[in-house]
Amino acid sequence: MGRQDSQNTPEYDGVSGPENGQSPVGRASVPPAGPPGKPPAPRPAGTTYGRASVPLNIAHPAPQAAQTSPAPQAPPPPGPVAADPPAQPGGPVPGPVIPPEGVAAAAQPGTGRSRRTVVLSVVAALVLVLVAAAGVLVVRPGPVDGWLAGGPAPTPAPSATPDPTPTPVLAAADASAAAPTAAGVRAAIAPLLKAGPLGPRVNVSVADVATGESLFEQNADTMTTPASTTKLLTAATVLSARGPAYRLATRAVAGARPGEVVLVGGGDPTLSVGAKGQFPGAARLDKLAAQVKAALGGQAPTKVLIDTSLYRGPLTAVGWDGDVIGGGQVAKIQPLMTNAGRIQPVHNEFGGDPRFADPALAAGRAFAKQLGLAPGAVSTGTAPAAADPATPSAAASAAPGVAPAPGAELGRVESPPLVHVVDWMLEQSDNVIAEALARQVALAADAEPSFTGAAEAMRAELGELGLPADEVNLYDASGLSRKNGISPKLLTDLLTLAAGGKQPQLSAMFGGLPVAGWSGTLRTRFVTPAPNRIGQGLVRAKTGTLTGVNTISGQLVTEGGRLLVFAIMADATGESVAARQALDKIAAKLVTCGCS
Numbered sequence: 001m002g003r004q005d006s007q008n009t010p011e012y013d014g015v016s017g018p019e020n021g022q023s024p025v026g027r028a029s030v031p032p033a034g035p036p037g038k039p040p041a042p043r044p045a046g047t048t049y050g051r052a053s054v055p056l057n058i059a060h061p062a063p064q065a066a067q068t069s070p071a072p073q074a075p076p077p078p079g080p081v082a083a084d085p086p087a088q089p090g091g092p093v094p095g096p097v098i099p100p101e102g103v104a105a106a107a108q109p110g111t112g113r114s115r116r117t118v119v120l121s122v123v124a125a126l127v128l129v130l131v132a133a134a135g136v137l138v139v140r141p142g143p144v145d146g147w148l149a150g151g152p153a154p155t156p157a158p159s160a161t162p163d164p165t166p167t168p169v170l171a172a173a174d175a176s177a178a179a180p181t182a183a184g185v186r187a188a189i190a191p192l193l194k195a196g197p198l199g200p201r202v203n204v205s206v207a208d209v210a211t212g213e214s215l216f217e218q219n220a221d222t223m224t225t226p227a228s229t230t231k232l233l234t235a236a237t238v239l240s241a242r243g244p245a246y247r248l249a250t251r252a253v254a255g256a257r258p259g260e261v262v263l264v265g266g267g268d269p270t271l272s273v274g275a276k277g278q279f280p281g282a283a284r285l286d287k288l289a290a291q292v293k294a295a296l297g298g299q300a301p302t303k304v305l306i307d308t309s310l311y312r313g314p315l316t317a318v319g320w321d322g323d324v325i326g327g328g329q330v331a332k333i334q335p336l337m338t339n340a341g342r343i344q345p346v347h348n349e350f351g352g353d354p355r356f357a358d359p360a361l362a363a364g365r366a367f368a369k370q371l372g373l374a375p376g377a378v379s380t381g382t383a384p385a386a387a388d389p390a391t392p393s394a395a396a397s398a399a400p401g402v403a404p405a406p407g408a409e410l411g412r413v414e415s416p417p418l419v420h421v422v423d424w425m426l427e428q429s430d431n432v433i434a435e436a437l438a439r440q441v442a443l444a445a446d447a448e449p450s451f452t453g454a455a456e457a458m459r460a461e462l463g464e465l466g467l468p469a470d471e472v473n474l475y476d477a478s479g480l481s482r483k484n485g486i487s488p489k490l491l492t493d494l495l496t497l498a499a500g501g502k503q504p505q506l507s508a509m510f511g512g513l514p515v516a517g518w519s520g521t522l523r524t525r526f527v528t529p530a531p532n533r534i535g536q537g538l539v540r541a542k543t544g545t546l547t548g549v550n551t552i553s554g555q556l557v558t559e560g561g562r563l564l565v566f567a568i569m570a571d572a573t574g575e576s577v578a579a580r581q582a583l584d585k586i587a588a589k590l591v592t593c594g595c596s
Helices: 112-134 182-194 227-242 285-296 359-370 418-428 431-444 451-464 488-500 504-512 530-535 576-592
Strands: 002-004 009-011 202-208 214-218 249-254 260-264 303-307 378-380 409-414 539-546 549-557 563-570
Touching: 182 202, 182 214, 182 576, 202 488, 214 488, 227 418, 227 431, 227 451, 227 488, 227 504, 227 539, 227 549, 249 285, 260 359, 285 359, 285 409, 303 359, 359 378, 418 431, 418 504, 431 451, 488 504, 488 549, 488 563, 530 576, 539 576, 549 576, 563 576
Parallel strands: 260 303, 303 378
Antiparallel strands: 002 009, 202 214, 202 563, 249 260, 249 409, 539 549, 549 563
16 A cells, blocks of 8 residues: 555555456455365365355366367367456366267268268357356456356357466365475575565565475564554454454444434444445445334434444544555545545555545445435434443334334344455455454453554454564554564465364464465466466465565465465565566466475
8 A cells, every 4th residue: 555656646456346346255265275284175176165166276278179089179278377367267177068869970081971060069069068158157266356246157159269278266275285395495585585676675585384394584574564464463363352253233223312313333334324335235214214214103303323432542543644545545534434534435456545534424424315314413422321231122112103212223234244344345456344343353352442442452462363463553554654664574474374173263364365466465466477377277376565575465376386475575665566476476486496
């Protein structure tokens, strides 16, 4: 996140969603490795992980031209990776096409009749190929753009030149593969760390997940400005503190006077006004308004109060650049907002997304509109305490014509499970979601839900997980603060723990990590220069970008099938695009490195 050096314009770590501007919601979890010292049992090819059915480590060739012989054909050898990933990798491979009975059986080469028969045979076979292909539903790995969009993509027309073999996506690790050696890894990547665009400070940690062994360290314990790789800590701590199934609730309660409705912010930044929101499946204000109207019975609402008392402290963090809000990189952090504070539910790939100056007030006005009230009927306030916390909702208890008691709940809507919210945060590198999730870590620990309280709670949670909390210094949870410091070793220790299986709630964080050349902030990475393309589909990582700071941390599968975790952090870089390409080159080298 931050500003792009060459143009001095806001730059996103995030990536645009599908054509309607919505974020994808699907997940394809990577296979967790076994605990250190005990390699996991290898999975058969095609094994699926998580909720999305995703063939792993299988490259499916495009349908070949129809054959007159029914003999099966060997699949083509893997070709060079395309600059852009194929539109629909995965899915079953069509088998050999057998002409209909009697069409080609009597054909004899060298005669007019045989030529006509062969033509009919080929036409019929092509029809069968098209019919078979049209019936295949291809599921894209996620989170990627349009995972929930409609039906299958249209089948491409046959061409004379076969499509290249798709890049494997989320390839399965092979714990029995030969393990890289520290000397081999050093020989492979040490020269690349001297690339000019990376600047003089490049701090690195690389580890083998199956053994837990460190394979390479360069200033690995040094606190480094992390930018958005901070979000890896945010994801892990909130999943540990709240659990993947936790949901964030937005409530409406009866005010102190008849007709008053209090909208109580519960810290859900993904809340939507209606069906068209930034985050699919998000809780909606229009549905909450419908509940309120039903609960009030014949009584007309007269006023909306917005209650933002859940959070404490400043609305912006120490260390944020002065233009991050005006540039649309983040909004003021409040417990009530829609679409993470965006004015329009659209995420731009480059530049920021314009945000409301007062997200909570904007959400209150949108809610009032759903109740048939004017914007002037909205003001700030605090929900009155209910007479009895055990009192059921007003909708169930209020008698017809009787006003609900002050503080009685009139309605409630809840976010999707926290694991999906974490996905969106990582995939789009959404700063507002990151700050909201950090406050959930604080709330779970009964700490102050502020920037300071959240940072302290995150450090404490890392310590509870057995990680070196003294190697992190936080001023925010999104990575926008230039005062943050995280060591590369802490990041690889966290990723190793999450992949090891001893903390299963942490493994959910892998589902949201962008895939190189495929999704999220890595969708357009690992493309230039050409040798970097080998990392497409094999590197899954969180990126970090501020002016002068470029980082990347995640996991990769080597050519031999070994699962490695890595963190490469440079906080005195030159031109941003060249620095990112230099980082990608290091990760790509680890993919191709046998390093024995």
